[in-house]
Amino acid sequence: MNKYNGERGFGTIRPADPRLPDVFVHHSRILGTGFRHLLPEEPVEFEIEENTAKNRLEAVNVRPPAHRKKGRVRTFDRPKGYGFITPDDGTADLFFHHTRILPYKKNGRMTAEDGEVVWFEEQAGKDGRMVAVRVKRQDSRTPLARFADMGAEDEWLPQLAAKAEKESWQHSVRADTHTDYPILRSYLLYTFARLEKEDRESPGRKIAIGRDGNRPVACFNTGLVTPNQEEIFALFGSKPSGNDGRNWKLAGFHAASDHRMLGKFEVFPELVDYFDDPGVLLYDRRRELYIDVDHVLDDNISRFPKELQDQKFLARQSLVAAKAQTQQRVYRNYKTAVPQFYQGEIQLLLPLCLLRPGVADLALVVSSKEGQYRGDTILTLDMAYSNARLLCRPDSDWLKP
Secondary structure, three states: OEEEEOOOOEEEOOOOOOOOEEEEEEEOOOOOOOOHHHHHHOOOOEEEEOOOOOOEEEEEEOOOOOEEEEEEEEEEEOOOOEEEEEOOOOOEEEEEHHHEEEOOOOOOOOOOOOOEEEEEEEEEEEOOEEEEEEEEEEOOOOHHEEEEEEEEOHHHHHHHHHHHOOOOOOOOOOOOOOOHHHHHHHHHHHHHHHHHHHHHHHOOOOOEEEEEOOOOOOOOOOOEEOOOOOOEEEEEOOOOOOHHHOEEEEEEEEEEEOOOOOOOOOOOOOOOOOOOOHHHHHHOOOEEEOHHHHHHHHHHHOOOOOOHHHHHHHHHHHHHHHHHHHHHHHHHHHHOOOOEEEEEEEEEEEEOOOOOEEEEOEEEEEEEEEEEEEEEEEHHHHHHHHHHHOOOOOOOOOOOO
16 A cells, blocks of 8 residues: 545555556445545555546555455553454454554554454564554544544644633643644543443433434534533534545534524533542552552553663662652642543552652553552553543643643
8 A cells, every 4th residue: 555545535556566656546446345445554455447538547446465364353452552353263362562553644653442343464473473463443533533524633623722711732741743732632532432432322412413404413512611611512514424434524613502502402412421439539548559560661661761761670660669759649649649531440640750759750550459559551641641631631730731
């Protein structure tokens, strides 16, 4: 594969024969059903036809090579960045790393969802065991992008930011050069993914369908508010599903009292739910805290400060010392523990000060297991803030945008 525009449904394929020019490909010529698309570096087989009217070569019967396999993601751990695929042919589950997922877009770390269909190849890993590589998600768009045509991000993101109560949506540790609103983008995408899941369990409560005259409309509660504390809703108009499978198109972000919202819905949809017991948001000082030091160092040393990345022994010593300081800090101020939501449970984020006292370098992710707290992984501060912002704007003296 060479280039492909997933929004417009066409691109070019670079043939294996270097003497041939790039070949035009249209989504309708890709074999399969549903959302058909190609990704950079994705291997494909195809036949070539000459389009004399347009004076170009075109690919037809585009399909994955015979050696590629199909399967489902059994599980994927997003913070740790790896998971397992169950092949359709009944062979043993295969490990795969996030770096082996073919990217839908150039920017951002690739991820996967439990239960989704994927194509992949097998390859021997460093230890000799077979692993999955060149993993293609059947539809790697986010749930929101599959639900509606949002238009250009550089248009709707500033609109939502201007509508909402003022807050910083840019990372302070490492600024995102691709957008001024990376935290807001992450917030809305993950909020909708959760809302969609909840709406499947109770249709209409989280994604409302209404009417604007004879036209269907839809909306969901963004969880954000205006400076006057009015709830903000994402409003969608209907559209033909077309080749992208989407039935809705973004019509804007509006407060509940806006005339564009009035009279269209019997009731407005509810906020996203993340927990039933508010007690899970607080750190229980009676519980012992353990850190999986080996996993943190072996799998996430790249997240440590540069001064420690090549000094694993010093990194270990710093981590052990930081744990004791973190416990004292959370004992003095319960707001030190910042809640986040991940894979159906509330976790707590604790600061790890590795280089300077009182200045957090990383966030320790703590889960409640069998009456104890276990720190299984670490996040950069930018990652931690984006995760925590799903629940609310963190009120913390160490985790800030």
